[in-house]
Amino acid sequence: MNAIVEVPAGYRIDAKGRLIPVDQIKAIDIERSDLVERLIGGAKLLQQQMLAFKKLAFGDIAAFIQLSAEQHGVQLGGNKGNVTLFSFDGKYKIVRQSQESIRFDESLQAAKALIDECISEWAAGSNDNIRVLINDAFQVDKEGKISTGRVLSLRRLDIRDEKWLRAMDAISDSIIVTDSKNYVRFYERDSEGKYQAISLDFANV
Structure with a gap:
């Protein structure tokens, strides 16, 4: 000091x-x-x-x-704390949001092993697109990190295979919340009925 x-x-x-x-x-x-x-x-x-x-x-x-x-x-807002409030005349709205940063623990490797088993067991040829999608999801970036968004997108695939569903559960279990940030944003409706942000960013005022 x-x-x-x-x-x-x-x-x-x-x-x-x-x-x-x-x-x-x-x-x-x-x-x-x-x-x-x-x-x-x-x-x-x-x-x-x-x-x-x-x-x-x-x-x-x-x-x-x-x-x-x-x-x-x-x-209001559910578990994540996201909520939107309107003025009575609808001219103004306030949006409160919670944004979490996540990473995966070692359980993700178990999920990847189960997914690899699924790919091996399924008929060859008919799942080439899924194979590419999965390989892309588990690629690491220059810092050696896996894209959380790509991995989580696998859970949206409509696949009913029992082993696949276990893999999706393993992905869910591997998620660790590392940081949580809360935001509040303010909006005013313009003459065209569109909500425009009331900027509190010095550069955008």
Whole structure:
């Protein structure tokens, strides 16, 4: 942790931590520094306001969902926490989403072994497309990681084979949630009836 340095009157600290007399610094350098520090101060204040609003938004949405559940006996959003709320006139909507990052544990290898057995047992030729799909799903990228999306897409194949279904169960058992991020997004309906995002991204404002 950097120690706080007392800066004597008439001096400024440069990028190397040296005390430089103000009368030895070019006026344009002082103007530039003042501009940067002023705008950074505004940005940090805005960041704190956005953090406070984010906390308020999530808290209020959670409180409303709890209130709705108590009054109607219905849990909005399901297990994942995804929910969409509309204003009475439909002009505005708020979407709360939960996005999970996942990986697979060693059970995935058991699933792959079962799938390989299925491919071997099925009639040759008629399952070439499925074979290509499966081989593609289990390919690793440059970092040696398997695409979770491709593997999970195998579960959508309508295959009733008992061994295949066991493999799909093994895939489900191998899933480990490594991270969960919550988002809240705000929308306003335009003159054409389409919902446009109310951007809180500085670059898109």
